[in-house]
């Protein structure tokens with residue numbers, strides 16, 4: 001199985017489309033589970049089925065990182081995990097700070113799934129006096145004035161913003177001034193950052209709208225397009241006639 005490393009890997013990583021990067025992260029999650037179960041090799045069909053993408057797309061995605069598999073054997077799980085981790089920059093842990101410890105911040109801080117994926121939450125910040133020093137998920141909440149000191153001491157590389165929208169830009173500026181170069185923003189605002197800083201925005205409402213679009217489009221193309229979803233599930237058209245499939 002051809003592999004690439006060093007500069008070659010970094011050059012290739014720069015050329016990978018954003019959507020493929022997101023799928024590589026999904027393959028990594030699936031492959032890590034397989035590795036835990038002692039699976040040594042996996043076919044592209046098995047991996048694509050488990051990841052929920054078609055196998056042609058999977059092979060194309062893996063070709064971006066120079067992994068083509070072996071006919072009749074497939075991909076070596078251990079090797080593929082290592083390659084994807086290196087392309088995604090996961091060879092060292094990324095320490096995460098969450099700012100805004102309200103409903104969302106509490107959920108993120110208490111979620112136990114991040115450390116195992118290489119993203120331990122190590123710092124929490126808020127402005128609410130009642131929260132200062134209170135442990136959430138085992139980590140005491142600090143005031144945002146302490147962002148520079150705490151982020152430096154805990155080597156924070158990723159800042160998660162879970163504040164109300166009006167506070168998000170100022171919080172982002174503080175994180176950037178503290179040397180944090182990756183921001184995951186949950187607040188529904190567009191953040192201004194220097195070119196050296198990467199921002200990803202999470203908006204569940206947008207995801208729901210995309211789902212809604214797909215459902216609506218599928219319904220438009222269905223033979224019983226005028227039926228309600230319940231009628232389609234039951235096989236009944238609006239006029240009470242049973243639809244045959």
Ligand SMILES: NC(=O)c1ccc[n+]([C@@H]2O[C@H](COP(=O)([O-])OP(=O)(O)OC[C@H]3O[C@@H](n4cnc5c(N)ncnc54)[C@H](O)[C@@H]3O)[C@@H](O)[C@H]2O)c1
Nearest residue numbers: 100101102103104126127162163164165167187202203204
């Ligand atoms: N992206 C999504 O899908 C999604 C989903 C839910 C919520 N949100 C967004 O996440 C944010 C948080 O939502 P929530 O329900 O947890 O709100 P919340 O009101 O429960 O919590 C907000 C927290 O931020 C703190 N805060 C306020 N100003 C601050 C500042 N300047 N610095 C640091 N902390 C500050 C508050 O004290 C509070 O603890 C909102 O912007 C909301 O719109 C996004």
